[in-house]
Amino acid sequence: SQTIHQWPATLVQPVGSPLSLECTVEGTSNPNLYWYRQAAGRGLQLLFYSVGIGQISSEVPQNLSASRPQDRQFILSSKKLLLSDSGFYLCAAHRLAEETQYFGPGTRLLVL
Amino acid sequence: AQSVTQLGSHVSVSEGALVLLRCNYSSSVPPYLFWYVQYPNQGLQLLLKYTSAATLVKGINGFEAEFKKSETSFHLTKPSAHMSDAAEYFCAVSGTNDYKLSFGAGTTVTVRA
Numbered sequence: 022s023q024t025i026h027q028w029p030a031t032l033v034q035p036v037g038s039p040l041s042l043e044c045t046v047e048g049t050s051n052p053n054l055y056w057y058r059q060a061a062g063r064g065l066q067l068l069f070y071s072v073g074i075g076q077i078s079s080e081v082p083q084n085l086s087a088s089r090p091q092d093r094q095f096i097l098s099s100k101k102l103l104l105s106d107s108g109f110y111l112c113a114a115h116r117l118a119e120e121t122q123y124f125g126p127g128t129r130l131l132v133l
Numbered sequence: 134a135q136s137v138t139q140l141g142s143h144v145s146v147s148e149g150a151l152v153l154l155r156c157n158y159s160s161s162v163p164p165y166l167f168w169y170v171q172y173p174n175q176g177l178q179l180l181l182k183y184t185s186a187a188t189l190v191k192g193i194n195g196f197e198a199e200f201k202k203s204e205t206s207f208h209l210t211k212p213s214a215h216m217s218d219a220a221e222y223f224c225a226v227s228g229t230n231d232y233k234l235s236f237g238a239g240t241t242v243t244v245r246a
Contacts, residue, residue: 036238053231055230055233057234064239065236067233069236080233120165120229121184123179124176127176
């Protein structure tokens with residue numbers, strides 16, 4: 022079965038500091054991977070998705086970037102965090118046989 | 134492009150009463166539709182999905198949803214609410230190529246004893 026890991030679980034960072042959130046997937050190969058952000062009052066927003074190593078599509082212009090250095094690793098980064106980057110970040114993997122996305126446990130980021 | 138509208142940001146029901154959460158979608162292609170549940174500080178858990186098979190879909194925890202193309206709806210129901218159903222529920226739609234999900238704003242369910 023497929024398992025999605027995210028770390029850290031929670032993070033408090035000052036404005037202007039860098040960010041690196043990691044997502045790894047077990048139990049599947051070559052999955053489509055997704056980063057979503059859930060911010061207060063703004064629902065769930067797709068940030069990036071990837072169909073393979075080194076292939077990243079950005080959905081919204083923002084202060085964040087994503088990378089996929091390995092088949093089952095998806096990283097969300099920022100060089101300088103903004104207050105507006107605070108939120109709950111969710112990684113998801115698409116299971117093709119079930120035509121369904123499954124989600125990781127999430128990382129809560131607070132930028133102060 | 135696909136989008137979803139969830140009617141009602143908060144629903145309060147008594148324990149044992151019917152739970153009805155409304156979802157209407159817009160899609161230029163035959164959609165895939167999903168309901169997810171989120172408990173506080175957790176990720177999203179799949180409740181059920183419609184992917185062009187049976188229009189009445191049964192999911193986990195006693196939930197079911199019916200796809201009605203004529204009404205562009207995919208409402209979620211549960212005959213008898215339980216205290217453990219208190220959570221936030223999201224309806225989502227995707228296309229059949231890139232599988233990107235577009236979510237509704239979510240509905241928070243409160244269950245009264």
